[in-house]
Amino acid sequence: MSDHTTSPAATTERRTVGVEEELLLVDADSGVPRAVAGNLLRRAEADRPRRDEPPRAPDDGEIEAELQQQQIEVETSPCADLSELRRQLVEWRQYTDQLARKSDARVLAMATSPLPVDPRTMVKPRYRRMVERYGLTTMEQLTCGCHVHVSVADDEEGVGVVDRVQRRLPALLALSANSPFWQGRDSGYSSYRTQVWSRFPTAGPTAPFGSAAAYHERVERLVRTGVLLDPDMIYFNVRLSRHYPTVEFRIADICLRADDAVMIAALARALVDTAAADIAVGRSAPSDDPQLLLLAQWRASRDGLRGGLLDPVDAVPQPAAEVIETLLDHVRGALTANGDLELVQQGIDRVFENGTGAELQRRAVRDGAEPVEMVRALLDTSIAD
Template sequence: MSVTPTTTAPISTAPAGVLALGVEEEFLLLDAERPEPAPVVDAVLDRVSPALRASVRHAYLRTQIGVAAPPVAGLDALWRSMSLLREGVADAAEAAGARLVAIGAGPLTGPDAPVADLPRYHRTAERFGPLAPGHGLNGMHVHVGVGDPELAVQVLNHVRPWLPVLHAVTANSPFYQGVDTGYASWRSIMWERWPSVGPTPHLESYAHYRHLLDDLIASGAVLDDSMLHWHARLSATGPAVEIRAGDVCPSLEDTMLVAALIRALVATAITDVGAGLPAPAMNQQLLAAAHWRAAHDGLEGVAVDLVNQRPRPAWHLLRRLFDLVRPQLERHGDLEIATVLMSRLRSHGSGAARQRAAFARHATLDGVLTSLTEATRG
C-alpha cells in the first residue's frame, strides 16, 4: 500500500496524439530462506544501484518496497525501464538476504510488519491505526498523461464502467493467513478498510473534484491529495489520470498488458469527450458491487456488465474492452504486443489462478511464493 506520492519524475513530452505512460508497482520482501516477510526495506534500498535509486522508494511497511518508472511515450521503453527496475531491486533484495515477490498481499500468518521509518508514515499510523494489517498491500498504479484537469475529470467519468474488468485482470492475492480466502484479490477487501478507498464518484467538473478532495481532507479521512485512494483519480504529482484499482501483477507481461489497455481506454475516453458523448450513467452502488465481484471472482469467474447491468463471464467483458480500445491500441503502436499478451493471459490465467495452480502442484504456500519470486524477476 502506498500512502505517499511515488511518481516524482515529470510526465515526458510525447509525440502529438500519443499519451505518456508510467507505472508504479509495490512488492513484498520475503526472507531468502524462509517463507516469512522480511522488514529489510532500508537494507535493500542501500543496495540498489545508483542508476535506479531515484525510481525506488519506501512503501508503507518495512516489508514492502516500491518502484516507479518515469512516464514515456513508448510501451517498449516503459517495458525496458520496468524490467531494469524489477531485476535491479530483486538483485538488491538478494544481497540483503531477501526475495522480491509481486503479490497483492502477504499470504502467511505472523506479527504485523512495522511502518517504514518516515515521518509521514508515522503520522498516518497515528491517525488511522491498524488499518493495514499483515505485511503489506501491494498495488499497481498506471499514470496516463492528460494535461487539462477539466478534460482529465471527464475522462474519470468515462472510464468508470471498465475499471472493474481491469480490476479482475490484476487479481493476485487469493491467500491470506495461510488459507485460500475464496477471493481472487483479498488485498482489495482489506484495502477497503481505508476511508478514502472506493470507486470514483461521478464528477461535474475539476472544481467539483477539488471541492470533494478538500472536504475529505478537512474531515480527517484523508491527509492530503496523495491519500485520495479512489480507483481512478488525478495524479497528485503531475498532469495525469491515475488508475489504481489493481493488485501488483505477478509478471511484467501482465503489467504491460494492463498499462497498454489503460492508456488506450483513456485515449478512447478523450475521443468520446471531444465528440460530445456523455459518460455512461450508472448507479454508484452497482459500480461498487462490480468491483466487489471483480475482487471475488477475478478473471476466471463472473463480472458485472455495467452497460447492460447483467452478469457475464469476465473474459467476455475483457474481450469487449479490447475491441472498444483497439483503434487507440493501434494508434499508440501497442496493438500487436497487446494481442500477444492477451493470448498469453488467456493461456496462463490471472495471477490468482496461477497462485492456486502452484498451490495444487506444491501443496504449500512456500511453493507458491517460490513460483512468484521467479515470475517477479522474469
C-alpha cells in the same frame, strides 16, 4: 443505457505512461516477508555515485519507501513506447532483487503475502499518524498494487477521463488479480488486496464529478472533514495525480509477470484516449451508480477471470471472457492508433490460457506445493526478462 464511443484518430503523438509497482520483500529461503526495505534504500542511495559497479541502478525512474518495511516501491519514467516501459519494469524488478539478495531476501511480485506476516510500518511521521488514525487498517495493510499514470492535457480533460472510465475498471482488476492468500490461508478471493485496501475511507469508485472545479471542491471537502490526514489520502480507483500531469489508475494488483503489467498500462492508456475522444465530440459521461460500480469491483475481486463479471453497461452477470472482449472492443480504436492492439490481444490470450497471478498461485498449491514452495517456484517469474 447505451455506451457508444468515438475511436481516436491515428496519431504519432502517443500519451506517455508511467507505472509504479509495490514489491514484497521476502526471505530467500522461507518466503516470509522481511522488514529489509531500509537496507535496500541505503544500498540504492550508495549506488548513485557509483553506477559503474554492480548492482547498477536503472537510469530511469526511482525507488522509494512504502508503508511497510516488508515492501518497496519502484517507479518508471514516463514512456510513450511500451517496449521502453517494459524494459524499465524488468530492470527495476531485477535491480531491487539484486539489492534484496544482499540481505538474504528476494523481491516478489505478489499483491499479498501467501505466508503469515506481522507487518512493520516504516518509521516516518506520516505513517505513524496513519497508525494512530486508522489503527489495524494501517498496521495490517501489507498489500502491493500496480498504479498506472497516463498523461492528460490538463485537469479538465483528466476529470473527464475519470468520469468516463469507472465502469471499465473492474475488468482491469480481473486481469491483474494476484492476491488469493491472506495470512497463510486461501481468502476465497482472486484479489484479496482489493478487500483489504477498501478499508480506507476514500478507496473505491466515484460518481461523475462533471468538471475539474467540482473534483477539486470535492477533494477539499473530504479533507476538511478531518477523516483524512491530507489530500494524498484520496484513494479513488482513478484520480488526478497531485504531482504529475496525469490520471492515476490505482485499481490493479501488482502483476506477477512484467508483461501483464505492460498490458494493463496499454489498456489504461487506451481508456484515456477513448474517453478523451468522447470529450472532444461532446459525448456525456455515463451516470453510473457508484453502488453498482462497487458490486462490479467486488465481483472482479472475488472471481477474477474464472467466474462471471458484471457487464459494464447493464451490471448483469456475464462470462468474464465476454466482458473482457467488450473492454477490448471499447478501446480497439485507441489501441490500433497507438500500435498496441497486438500486444494487448496477445496479453489477454496469455492470461486466459496460462492464468492470472492468483490462478498460478492456487494451481501450485492444488498440485501439492506448500506455500513456501509455491513462493520459491514463482520468485523468478517476478524478475523474468
